[in-house]
Amino acid sequence: xxxxxxxxxxxxxxxxxxxxxxxxxxxxxxxxxxxxxxxxxxxxxxxxxxxxxxxxxxxxxxxxxxxxxxxxxxxxxxxxxxxxxxxxxxxxxxxxxxxxxxxxxxxxxxxxxxxxxxxxxxxxxxxxxxxxxxxxxxxxxxxxxxxxxxxxxxxxxxxxxxxxxxxxxxxx
Amino acid sequence: xxxxxxxxxxxxxxxxxxxxxxxxxxxxxxxxxxxxxxxxxxxxxxxxxxxxxxxxxxxxxxxxxxxxxxxxxxxxxxxxxxxxxxxxxxxxxxxxxxxxxxxxxxxxxxxxxxxxxxxxxxxxxxxxxxxxxxxxxxxxxxxxxxxxxxxxxxxxxxxxxxxxxxxxxxxxxxxxxxxxxxxxxxxxxxxxxxxxxxxxxxxxxxxxxxxxxxxxxxxxxxxxxxxxxxxxxxxxxxxxxxxxxxxxxxxxxxxxxxxxxxxxxxxxxxxxxxxxxxxxxxxxxxxxxxxxxxxxxxxxxxxxxxxxxxxxxxxxxxxxxxxxxxxxxxxxxxxxxxxxxxxxxxxxxxxxxxxxxxxxxxxxxxxxxxxxxxxxxxxxxxxxxxxxxxxxxxxxxxxxxxxxxxxxxxxxxxxxxxxxxxxxxxxxxxx
Numbered sequence: 001x002x003x004x005x006x007x008x009x010x011x012x013x014x015x016x017x018x019x020x021x022x023x024x025x026x027x028x029x030x031x032x033x034x035x036x037x038x039x040x041x042x043x044x045x046x047x048x049x050x051x052x053x054x055x056x057x058x059x060x061x062x063x064x065x066x067x068x069x070x071x072x073x074x075x076x077x078x079x080x081x082x083x084x085x086x087x088x089x090x091x092x093x094x095x096x097x098x099x100x101x102x103x104x105x106x107x108x109x110x111x112x113x114x115x116x117x118x119x120x121x122x123x124x125x126x127x128x129x130x131x132x133x134x135x136x137x138x139x140x141x142x143x144x145x146x147x148x149x150x151x152x153x154x155x156x157x158x159x160x161x162x163x164x165x166x167x168x169x170x171x172x
Numbered sequence: 173x174x175x176x177x178x179x180x181x182x183x184x185x186x187x188x189x190x191x192x193x194x195x196x197x198x199x200x201x202x203x204x205x206x207x208x209x210x211x212x213x214x215x216x217x218x219x220x221x222x223x224x225x226x227x228x229x230x231x232x233x234x235x236x237x238x239x240x241x242x243x244x245x246x247x248x249x250x251x252x253x254x255x256x257x258x259x260x261x262x263x264x265x266x267x268x269x270x271x272x273x274x275x276x277x278x279x280x281x282x283x284x285x286x287x288x289x290x291x292x293x294x295x296x297x298x299x300x301x302x303x304x305x306x307x308x309x310x311x312x313x314x315x316x317x318x319x320x321x322x323x324x325x326x327x328x329x330x331x332x333x334x335x336x337x338x339x340x341x342x343x344x345x346x347x348x349x350x351x352x353x354x355x356x357x358x359x360x361x362x363x364x365x366x367x368x369x370x371x372x373x374x375x376x377x378x379x380x381x382x383x384x385x386x387x388x389x390x391x392x393x394x395x396x397x398x399x400x401x402x403x404x405x406x407x408x409x410x411x412x413x414x415x416x417x418x419x420x421x422x423x424x425x426x427x428x429x430x431x432x433x434x435x436x437x438x439x440x441x442x443x444x445x446x447x448x449x450x451x452x453x454x455x456x457x458x459x460x461x462x463x464x465x466x467x468x469x470x471x472x473x474x475x476x477x478x479x480x481x482x483x484x485x486x487x488x489x490x491x492x493x494x495x496x497x498x499x500x501x502x503x504x505x506x507x508x509x510x511x512x513x514x515x516x517x518x519x520x521x522x523x524x525x526x527x528x529x530x531x532x533x534x535x536x537x538x539x540x541x542x543x544x545x546x547x548x549x550x551x552x553x554x555x556x557x558x559x560x561x562x563x564x565x566x567x568x569x570x571x572x573x574x575x576x577x578x579x580x581x582x583x584x585x586x587x588x589x590x591x592x593x594x595x596x597x598x599x600x601x602x603x
Contacts, residue, residue, distance in 0.1 A: 112527065114507040114520050114549055115374060115594065116419045116432065117476060117483055119395075120439045120460040123416055146394055147416065151372035156343055157568060158547070 058098050065095040070171040072129060073164065076110070079124035081132055085169075089129065092171055093136045100142070105129050106170045107147040108154075110163035115149055122147030129169045195588055196360030196572065202582040203239040208270050208325065210235055211244035215275040215285065216254030224307065227277055227285060230314035231321070233359055234332040237574075238322065238558070239581025244269050256288060256297065264292045271298070273321060283307045287317055289324060299324045311361055329600075331556040334358045337366075337376040337385060337596040338572060340587060350590075353387060355402070358597070360585050366400065376596045379422050385596075386410070386420040386429065397431055399446075410444065421464045421473075430464035430473055441475055441488070454488055455495070463507045467514055474498060474508040474517065485519060485532075499532065501539045507550065508532075511557040516577060518542075518551040518560050529562050531577055542579045552597045553577075563593040 070092070072085035081089070096103065107126030109118040126145035134140050155162035212231045217223035235241035250263040253274050264272050275287030282304050289299040303316045312333055319330030335357055342350040353367040353376055367373055371390035378385055379399075386399040397411040397420050411417045415434035422429055429444045433451075441455045441464045455461040459479035466473050472489045479486075483506045485499040499505035504522030511517070514534070521530035521539070526546040532539045542560065551562040559581070561574045566584060570591030573584045585592075 111547060113483070113504065114463065114476070116463045117460065117478075117506050119374075119416060119418050120432070120434070120462050123434060123439070124460070145415070148372060148390070149374075151374065151390075152349070156345070158565065 054098075058095070061091075061095040061098065065091045067091070072169045072171070074125055074167040074169070076163070076167065077113075077121070079121065079128045081128055085129075086132070089132060090136075093133055093138060096133075096138050096142075102142045102144070103133075103138075104172045105143060105145045106152075106172060107145065107149075108152060108166055108168050108170070109150045110166045111150045111153065111158065112163065113150075115151070119147050119149035119151075122149045125167075125169050129171070195363055196356065196585040196592070197588065198233065198237060198360065198583055198585055200236065200239065200581075200583045202580070203242070204580050207240055207242040209244060209268055210241045210271040210273065210321075210325075211249060211264060211267075211269045212273040213249065213252050213254065213275075214246065215277050215287070218276055218278040223277060225310035225314065227275065227310065227314045227317070228273070230311055230359070231273065231318045234315060234318035234330075235321070237359065237583060239576060239583070240326065256290075259290060261290075261292055261295045271325065273317075275317070279307055283310055283313060285313050285317060289321055311357060315358065328558060329556045331554040331558065331597075331600070332358055334555060334601060335382075335598040336360070336561070337378070337387075337594075337598070338592055339373050339376065339594045341570070341591045341593070342589070343591070355385075374594065375419055376594060377420055377422065378596055378598050380424055380426045380599055382599045382601050386422065388418050388420065397429075399429075410446075410449070415439075419463050421466060423466055424468055424470040430466065432462045432464065441473070454490075454493075465508045465510055467510055468512050469514060474510065476506040476508070485517070498534075499539075505530070509551055509553050511553045511577075512555060513557055516553070516557060518553055518577075520549050520551065529560060529575065531560070540579065542575045542577075543573075543582075545573070548573075550594045552595050554597050555600045561595040561597050563595060 068088040068091045072088055073082065105126040107122030109122050123145060126147055130143045130145050133143060153166045155165040212228045215227045232243040236243050244267060248267050250266065251260065253259045254276055269292050272290040272292055273287060275285055278284050284302065284304045286302050288297055291298050299320065301320050303313045305313045315333035318332040322330035335355060338354055340352045340354055344350065348370040351369045351373040352365050353373045354363045354365055356363040367389065369389060369391050374388040376385055376387040383403065384399055384401050386397060388395050388397055395417045396409055397417050398407055398409050400407045410429065411431065413433050413435040416432055416439050419432040420429050427446055429446055431442055431444060432439050433442050438458050439460050439462050440453055441461050443452045443454060457477065457479050459477055461475055461477045463476040464473045471491065472487050474485055474487050476483050477486050482503045484497060485505050485508045486495050487498050488495050502521050502523060506520045508517050508519045517532045517534060519530055519532065521528050521541060523541060527548055528541050529543045529548045529551045530539050530541045545564045547565045549563050551560050553560050557577060559574050559576050561572060564571060564573050566586065570593045571584055571586040572592050572595050575582050
């Protein structure tokens with residue numbers, strides 16, 4: 001699909017070159033060279049346009065990923081991905097698929113429960129995000145999971161309004 | 173202009189390190205109904221100038237904190253004897269004093285504290301003792317006097333001449349908090365910052381001889397277990413595996429470190445031989461296995477696992493390799509710590525949504541909830557088994573608090589600044 005316009009342009013260039021050759025038989029060699037140079041210039045311009053288009057596509061995927069944010073939230077004592085998290089994660093996976101970028105997943109919990117158990121729970125959350133990414137085509141070696149448990153809260157206070165902000169995985 | 177910026181930066185750093193002290197204060201919130209009235213008369217200073225440390229007031233504080241004693245106020249004392257010949261029992265009976273402590277402090281190179289303990293009702297000397305040591309250790313010497321008095325009067329060895337490790341945090345909203353690992357006396361005095369980091373510091377613990385500590389630090393942007401010698405400050409990184417590196421716990425013989433690693437998948441308990449660094453995996457379950465705690469005989473370990481669906485305490489027997497469940501009451505029991513008697517186990521226990529400190533008697537199999545606050549965690553038991561230090565939240569601030577194993581005595585140790593958490597009570601520091 002994406003090669004068609006490039007091929008089309010090539011054909012145009014070739015026709016133009018053939019027309020030029022047909023019109024002036026006198027200095028054929030010189031005109032051949034000119035035609036070849038024109039064809040090469042057109043080809044590299046086309047390649048540059050294609051690269052620009054790919055970069056634009058990646059940029060729009062990156063923008064879409066940035067728009068959904070890099071934080072995925074979880075329910076209490078759960079490491080199951082919520083539907084809102086899956087939607088956001090899909091945008092990040094789409095953006096990662098066209099690149100070889102590596103990501104770091106930082107798992108966090110709220111303050112309830114013991115610190116060491118929460119470190120383990122934070123890892124479970126980071127790993128469930130990792131597993132979803134791997135299942136959707138991101139290579140394991142590109143993903144690092146680190147759990148901070150309850151040590152790095154976003155909201156310092158108690159109560160569900162603070163706790164719900166702290167139960168999260170951050171993609172960095 | 174530039175030097176002004178540098179100066180401002182230095183001042184900011186200075187203020188941070190002042191705040192770093194996170195010095196603890198003591199607020200007794202509940203004592204025993206009939207505490208024993210004891211008068212600790214200011215000790216006579218027999219050196220040049222004035223006394224560098226008020227020894228009697230350190231002893232007063234210790235006895236008061238135990239909840240079992242009520243120190244007599246100095247302003248109520250009718251005389252201030254420092255030798256036996258100056259003691260008039262009727263002066264002390266008149267103000268309902270049951271026991272009397274007098275003493276003398278001298279310095280000849282080392283500090284020397286001589287003291288006597290009297291039974292006012294029986295009009296007799298119960299105990300006389302001498303402690304000596306460096307002048308810089310004056311407070312520790314006073315704690316040793318408290319230990320002797322406490323043991324004479326209760327029959328239980330005192331645990332005042334011990335130390336605490338704790339983690340304190342200065343919040344930086346929207347940025348990286350400051351984490352500090354602090355060493356202090358058992359009364360919170362003389363805090364020393366051992367480690368300062370913008371990355372989390374967790375799980376401080378003591379070697380059984382009290383000479384080394386271990387902890388988890390994220391300073392490399394990942395968790396790793398370190399051990400550190402307190403006298404030399406020398407530090408060794410023990411682990412740096414992929415995934416969790418947490419919950420270091422020294423075996424009673426000091427040769428092995430139990431820890432939690434998730435390098436093979438899920439969090440499991442491993443034993444590291446500290447000489448060879450060889451690892452032995454002792455739990456093999458896809459659930460979370462964490463928070464290992466050695467029984468005092470070194471033959472088994474308690475740990476937390478959610479293999480049954482919710483976190484509960486299990487016991488792993490090293491000889492047989494068998495695992496048995498220990499806790500059955502409640503839906504959340506975690507982070508056990510065992511008293512030296514091998515009988516009392518303290519843990520975090522959830523009840524009606526709140527997290528409390530509970531004590532499980534392994535012989536009677538009875539569980540007693542010791543605290544009534546909401547977010548209690550990280551219990552650490554005194555080496556004499558009398559008090560449990562733990563972390564809680566008070567007025568939206570993380571603080572340390574203590575409760576006696578019978579639940580009768582409670583006190584708080586709020587920090588002047590920042591959040592304080594994860595207390596670790598040292599073993600006895602030699603005698």
